[in-house]
Amino acid sequence: MTESNQSMETPEEFQLRARAWLADNMPRRPEGQGHLRNFDRCRELQKLLHEGGFAGVCFPAEYGGLGLTLEHQQALDEETMSYDMPLALNIPTFGIIGATLVEFGTHEQKQRYLPPMIRGEEIWVQFLSEPSSGSDLASLTMRATRDGDSFLLNGSKIWSSGAQSADYGICVARSNWDVPKHDGITVFIVKIKQPGIVVEEIVDTFGGTEFCQEFFDDVRISMDDVVGEVDAGWTVVRGLLAHERNSMGNASPLTSGLELAPTDHVVSDIVDIARTTGMASDPKTRQLVGENYALRFVQSETTNRISSGMARGQFPPTAGALLRLMGARAAVRRSDVALAIAGSGAAAWHEGDPAGNAGSRFVGRQAAEIGGGTTEMQRNIISERMLQMPRELAADRGIPFNEVRHNAATTQKSKK
Ligand SMILES: Cc1cc2nc3c(=O)[nH]c(=O)nc-3n(C[C@H](O)[C@H](O)[C@H](O)COP(=O)(O)OP(=O)(O)OC[C@H]3O[C@@H](n4cnc5c(N)ncnc54)[C@H](O)[C@@H]3O)c2cc1C
Structure with missing residues (x-):
């Protein structure tokens, strides 16, 4: 065709x-x-x-x-x-x-x-967070130094999901230290497998290696691979973070396929746990299972409403924060309910017992509230940028970055 x-x-x-x-x-x-x-x-x-x-x-x-x-x-x-x-x-390749x-x-x-x-x-990865910059991403200290027609990147990124399997990264670095923190940032496209970049896997609580830390040592990036304007990368970052919230809230038009099946699995998993622990007839348990079905339905309807509203311009791009917040809270609630029904079965279980899944999911549940910007940051966005409430105080606002007091640990050294 x-x-x-x-x-x-x-x-x-x-x-x-x-x-x-x-x-x-x-x-x-x-x-x-x-x-x-x-x-x-x-x-x-x-x-x-x-x-x-x-x-x-x-x-x-x-x-x-x-x-x-x-x-x-x-x-x-x-x-x-x-x-x-x-x-x-x-996420992050298409949607972000x-x-x-x-x-x-x-x-x-x-x-x-x-x-x-x-x-x-x-496949792509996001090189945003640093050992000392997460929620306050604009405080990042990866150094981008101009060298003729290119830049040299030095510093470290961390918590990069899937960096070991990715081909390219979007990397945010500081190109100007003499201006306030948001005004000296540049965004780069970085080929990962090249001299000067070391990718190290981080082993998580479950023995998994989703996350990596990267060390950049004089990594040369051509001007052709600058996204947006030099020193004005914060505009790009804001756009990127809005795309991240939309994607994580299932509201991006560029992602394809739905996570709904695993969500189904989570709900039916709760039913399985209730059955195997003999709690299926317990009135309180039945109430919790019902609550989970309702939660999934409300989440899906809210996603439809906000994503179509954003596509039609009825909601601002920041409305993705509502979905991101709701998705995280719903994931945590589902995990809590699964644990409550599983009881002690979540602490010690036989292979294949659904109650065991509730235990391991509970240990990792906080990831949903952190990845893609923490729920506290989503609340800040909703209050400050959607409800126009006063901005929180920031001691470094308007001050050149090289005059802002830093913890000694934020002075990053590249790994030799
Ligand atoms: C599953 C997962 C995947 C991730 N993938 C990536 C990735 O691919 N690439 C990448 O670059 N990073 C990634 N991250 C890192 C993630 O973006 C950061 O962990 C996150 O932004 C929080 O930063 P931080 O860990 O430095 O915590 P901090 O910013 O130090 O926050 C610590 C706590 O303080 C709270 N806090 C901080 N500032 C405020 C404030 N102003 N108001 C209220 N509360 C505040 C936070 O909400 C949090 O509870 C991932 C994280 C997770 C969990």
């Missing part, structure tokens, strides 16, 4: 065509299982979607996407629920970095980086 035919296709026609193609080509997700997070598998699945003409639905056609509407993407999402989808590419490049990238950057991204050939 040609591009012009596709653009004339209604969401309903697109959905029917997707239904037929998926049935013939896409592997089904095994019953009761979540989507695989393996990046190699995701690359293959994305390639398959691309070959079938179902990748990058809302990305501009000029840069390898289909240039269709949110309604087309939602139609595809409905059809892909029972299939194995490359969901690990949604793809969206940021679409908004702030030059024509050349979009031409170079978006098509391979949409084909699943290049």
